[in-house]
Amino acid sequence: MTAIGFDQPGGPDVLRPETVAVPRPGEGQVLLRVAWAGVNRPDVAQRQGLYPPPPGASPLPGLEVSGTIAAVGPGVLEEYVGERYCALVPGGGYAEYCLAHIGHCLPVPDAMPLAEAAAVPETLFTVWHNVFERGWASEGETLLVHGGTSGIGTMATMLGKAFGLRVIVTCGDETKCAAARSLGADLAINYRDQDFVEEVKTFTGGKGVEIVLDMVSGDYVARNLKCLAEDGRHVTIAILGGMKAEVNMAVVMSRRYTLTGSTLRPRSDAFKTLLAAEIEKNAWPLFEDRTLRPVMDRSFPLAEAAAAHARMEAGEHIGKIVLEVAGG
Numbered sequence: 003m004t005a006i007g008f009d010q011p012g013g014p015d016v017l018r019p020e021t022v023a024v025p026r027p028g029e030g031q032v033l034l035r036v037a038w039a040g041v042n043r044p045d046v047a048q049r050q051g052l053y054p055p056p057p058g059a060s061p062l063p064g065l066e067v068s069g070t071i072a073a074v075g076p077g078v079l080e081e082y083v084g085e086r087y088c089a090l091v092p093g094g095g096y097a098e099y100c101l102a103h104i105g106h107c108l109p110v111p112d113a114m115p116l117a118e119a120a121a122v123p124e125t126l127f128t129v130w131h132n133v134f135e136r137g138w139a140s141e142g143e144t145l146l147v148h149g150g151t152s153g154i155g156t157m158a159t160m161l162g163k164a165f166g167l168r169v170i171v172t173c174g175d176e177t178k179c180a181a182a183r184s185l186g187a188d189l190a191i192n193y194r195d196q197d198f199v200e201e202v203k204t205f206t207g208g209k210g211v212e213i214v215l216d217m218v219s220g221d222y223v224a225r226n227l228k229c230l231a232e233d234g235r236h237v238t239i240a241i242l243g244g245m246k247a248e249v250n251m252a253v254v255m256s257r258r259y260t261l262t263g264s265t266l267r268p269r270s271d272a273f274k275t276l277l278a279a280e281i282e283k284n285a286w287p288l289f290e291d292r293t294l295r296p297v298m299d300r301s302f303p304l305a306e307a308a309a310a311h312a313r314m315e316a317g318e319h320i321g322k323i324v325l326e327v328a329g330g
Contacts, residue, residue, distance in 0.1 A: 011051025064095020220244030297321030
């Protein structure tokens with residue numbers, strides 16, 4: 003099969019098509035004939051040599067796919083063959099065939115284009131776990147999301163609004179702010195022209211937000227804590243602005259903050275299966291009936307994965323970038 007790999011870490015140009023063996027599904031796994039593959043920031047980090055795949059995972063990039071189940075491994079019913087599914091995978095998505103654990107798959111209804119289905123799993127699993135499970139989001143609370151027009155940001159806005167949250171986002175220009183507002187954001191802050199700490203204080207009447215979903219880290223953390231209400235939760239899911247932050251722990255104690263975070267890729271199959279079941283019960287119906295749809299930016303042929311990575315790194319995208327593999 004054709005897949006996208008790289009020999010040495012580097013810029014987008016290191017990505018190139020290669021021919022590799024079609025993988026065989028093991029216990030509890032299915033083999034998906036990939037129609038579309040999602041492109042995510044962790045793929046970029048892997049290509050740069052900063053985010054290696056967990057033990058046992060494919061060395062190929064790609065954390066989410068959609069397509070048709072072509073074969074099943076031991077312990078999986080044969081009836082799955084031929085059915086349309088999307089899946090969260092620990093690697094291997096940039097290929098014509100990809101292995102997935104059956105417990106990490108979600109059924110794709112006929113009304114959902116496979117291109118959209120490939121744009122959902124990574125952001126949906128990440129947002130659900132970090133906002134609603136680690137962040138304990140409750141109806142009526144306010145959520146602050148950085149990177150409001152990224153895949154994570156758009157998903158957090160849509161899910162937050164669907165479950166009764168007020169959502170504040172930060173974006174890098176007015177065009178992106180307008181896009182965020184069109185998705186339902188209650189406030190979109192242009193962080194280049196406005197101080198998001200002051201804007202949050204004004205919008206919340208000085209109370210602050212209950213939850214911050216932070217993809218920046220670094221010196222943003224201290225500013226984020228100034229945005230939190232008492233008993234607020236700060237959830238870190240990426241460190242684009244640096245791995246280290248200076249925190250006044252006296253403030254954390256006096257205002258009873260909770261600082262947490264997670265990375266999903268290395269978690270156990272059992273954990274991801276439980277998470278997928280929770281999502282299929284509570285959030286997936288909103289996508290099945292088309293109440294929610296992922297925000298789509300651009301698609302690229304699989305062979306042009308380098309161009310897709312270049313677009314993501316340029317920061318010009320709004321929503322999800324996907325790779326067309328078999329299409330459909």
